[in-house]
Amino acid sequence: MSGTYGLYVVRQTGIHRLHPLTKLVYVLVCLLIGWLIPGVWSPYIVLLIGVVPVALIARVLPEVIKNTIKTAIPFAISLIIVQGLFWTGGTIVRQLGPFSLKAEGLLFAIRGTGRIILAVSGFLLLNYTTRSDELMLALSQKGLPNSISYVVLSTLQVIPRFQRKANTILDAQRSRGLETEGSYLIRMRALMPLVVPLLLGSIVDIEERAIALEVRAFSREGAKTSLLVLHDTRFQRAIRWLLMLGAMAVIGWRFYLWLAPRLA
Amino acid sequence: MIRLDRVSYSYPRATSPALNDLSVDIPAGQFCAVIGANGAGKSTLCSALAGFVPHFYRGRLTGTVEVAGIDIAASSLAELAGTVGLVFSNPFNQITGARFSVRDEVAFGLENMGVPRAEMETRIDYILQFAGLAGLAERPPFALSGGQQQRLAIASVLVMRPRVLVLDEPTSQLDPVGSREVFTVLRDLAATDEATVVLAEQKLEWVAAFADRVLVLHEGRLVADGLPGDILASPDLQRYGLEPTRYTRAARAAQAAGLRPEGDTLPVTLEQAAEFFA
Numbered sequence: 001m002s003g004t005y006g007l008y009v010v011r012q013t014g015i016h017r018l019h020p021l022t023k024l025v026y027v028l029v030c031l032l033i034g035w036l037i038p039g040v041w042s043p044y045i046v047l048l049i050g051v052v053p054v055a056l057i058a059r060v061l062p063e064v065i066k067n068t069i070k071t072a073i074p075f076a077i078s079l080i081i082v083q084g085l086f087w088t089g090g091t092i093v094r095q096l097g098p099f100s101l102k103a104e105g106l107l108f109a110i111r112g113t114g115r116i117i118l119a120v121s122g123f124l125l126l127n128y129t130t131r132s133d134e135l136m137l138a139l140s141q142k143g144l145p146n147s148i149s150y151v152v153l154s155t156l157q158v159i160p161r162f163q164r165k166a167n168t169i170l171d172a173q174r175s176r177g178l179e180t181e182g183s184y185l186i187r188m189r190a191l192m193p194l195v196v197p198l199l200l201g202s203i204v205d206i207e208e209r210a211i212a213l214e215v216r217a218f219s220r221e222g223a224k225t226s227l228l229v230l231h232d233t234r235f236q237r238a239i240r241w242l243l244m245l246g247a248m249a250v251i252g253w254r255f256y257l258w259l260a261p262r263l264a
Numbered sequence: 265m266i267r268l269d270r271v272s273y274s275y276p277r278a279t280s281p282a283l284n285d286l287s288v289d290i291p292a293g294q295f296c297a298v299i300g301a302n303g304a305g306k307s308t309l310c311s312a313l314a315g316f317v318p319h320f321y322r323g324r325l326t327g328t329v330e331v332a333g334i335d336i337a338a339s340s341l342a343e344l345a346g347t348v349g350l351v352f353s354n355p356f357n358q359i360t361g362a363r364f365s366v367r368d369e370v371a372f373g374l375e376n377m378g379v380p381r382a383e384m385e386t387r388i389d390y391i392l393q394f395a396g397l398a399g400l401a402e403r404p405p406f407a408l409s410g411g412q413q414q415r416l417a418i419a420s421v422l423v424m425r426p427r428v429l430v431l432d433e434p435t436s437q438l439d440p441v442g443s444r445e446v447f448t449v450l451r452d453l454a455a456t457d458e459a460t461v462v463l464a465e466q467k468l469e470w471v472a473a474f475a476d477r478v479l480v481l482h483e484g485r486l487v488a489d490g491l492p493g494d495i496l497a498s499p500d501l502q503r504y505g506l507e508p509t510r511y512t513r514a515a516r517a518a519q520a521a522g523l524r525p526e527g528d529t530l531p532v533t534l535e536q537a538a539e540f541f542a
């Protein structure tokens with residue numbers, strides 16, 4: 001994590017230089033297609049032809065893979081256990097003591113895992129190649145309220161600070177001999193005296209933060225300008241429209257697939 | 265530039281007023297310090313000048329507060345932003361957190377006011393230079409030291425070119441190094457003679473060094489108003505719960521011990537002390 005712009009990984013690539021909306025629309029359309037097209041393997045196919053090559057060009061593929069695995073593995077394991085073993089009915093592939101592994105459950109878990117992997121890797125690809133302030137600016141220009149963009153951006157910056165602060169307090173408690181490792185319950189107990197000052201501190205600070213924002217004309221009505229400049233091109237605009245049309249077609253087709261048997 | 269006429273104010277549910285029948289005129293270009301013990305009403309006065317009393321804290325305000333010709337009570341916070349700049353003690357709370365570099369942070373207020381980009385650039389460059397932050401322009405705001413963050417807060421407000429700058433104990437949460445950095449910026453500001461500044465401050469040695477005028481608040485009332493040399497050396501200071509500067513204390517001790525004649529003007533700055541003891 002570069003720390004400065006959220007997840008952004010500084011690289012000089014064409015993907016990094018694209019307009020934030022182009023990347024946002026691209027990732028969303030990939031997710032949509034991977035989720036909507038029927039078939040167990042469709043999320044994986046979209047992942048391979050949609051996400052991986054772009055991550056490769058943007059030179060963030062190792063980061064995407066590493067953190068996708070980190071995030072998706074717990075989901076995948078629980079999906080496989082729950083769906084594979086507790087699927088009611090279905091073909092038994094293998095008997096494991098009192099449990100039986102079902103083919104249908106397994107396939108369902110594979111598709112679910114694929115969807116999660118696709119969503120996580122798409123989100124990471126977007127955030128590794130796009131500064132979050134530029135993304136929010138692009139969305140604000142499309143009508144997203146400034147207050148939402150403020151909340152997202154300030155949260156992104158405050159979380160790492162919060163973690164650092166929490167770690168400092170934890171370290172202090174550990175050095176005072178407080179148990180901070182071990183079972184969940186023990187750790188919760190060690191954290192309790194930490195949560196209160198963290199939260200109370202911020203509640204008191206909220207008033208000051210609100211005042212500071214007002215001083216900076218945050219609630220002023222009327223046109224706003226921006227120091228950041230986003231570079232857009234007619235080509236990218238066309239691409240975005242095409243992507244959205246494609247997404248619309250997929251939605252229509254999926255809807256037709258769902259509707260047809262019901263009308264027959 | 266600032267006109268207070270019989271201003272009284274009580275916070276909601278408060279039993280006694282935080283400001284009590286305050287009247288004062290501050291002309292344009294004056295650097296005016298407000299001193300007083302804890303709870304004297306300094307912060308409340310600062311809030312009233314910026315409109316947060318009564319528009320944010322609510323409560324009951326009587327009398328007139330007028331800044332740059334605007335009647336505060338009849339105005340709104342959105343309208344006052346950009347006219348009155350306010351800086352307070354905690355530097356961390358004044359950073360928006362929504363901008364990722366010092367430069368973008370300074371731009372935040374200008375963006376909200378709709379200032380064109382080209383003009384923003386020149387104004388930001390100038391103010392970063394003024395606040396001694398030019399070398400830190402690309403740094404993340406939260407990575408700065410306390411003193412740097414407070415200078416950033418001042419720059420972020422100054423860049424909006426407020427008619428009046430109000431500072432509420434801007435160094436009370438800083439270490440000595442950070443405080444010195446901030447006071448250096450304030451001294452430069454005082455030297456320009458154009459800015460109208462109201463500074464609530466407990467560190468009287470700094471007040472003595474560059475304020476044009478000192479107001480003393482005590483339990484919400486204005487109890488003294490005059491030149492720093494007169495006010496800070498006055499024997500009344502202790503009655504209002506304030507400690508004279510070390511220069512004044514040393515001089516007074518010298519008088520008490522008979523080393524210096526009674527009746528000499530007491531020093532409030534290092535230079536005056538050097539003269540006094542020469």
Ligand SMILES: Nc1ncnc2c1ncn2[C@@H]1O[C@H](COP(=O)(O)OP(=O)(O)OP(=O)(O)O)[C@@H](O)[C@H]1O
Nearest residue numbers: 275276278282300301302303304305306307308309
């Ligand atoms: N938000 C508030 N709500 C209610 N009462 C308040 C509030 N803020 C201040 N007061 C009260 O108003 C009075 C004046 O307080 P104020 O904060 O203006 O003093 P101050 O001179 O700034 O003191 P300090 O040196 O401690 O900052 C005090 O009696 C205080 O208790």
Ligand SMILES: [Mg+2]
Nearest residue numbers: 306307308432
């Ligand atoms: Mg105060």
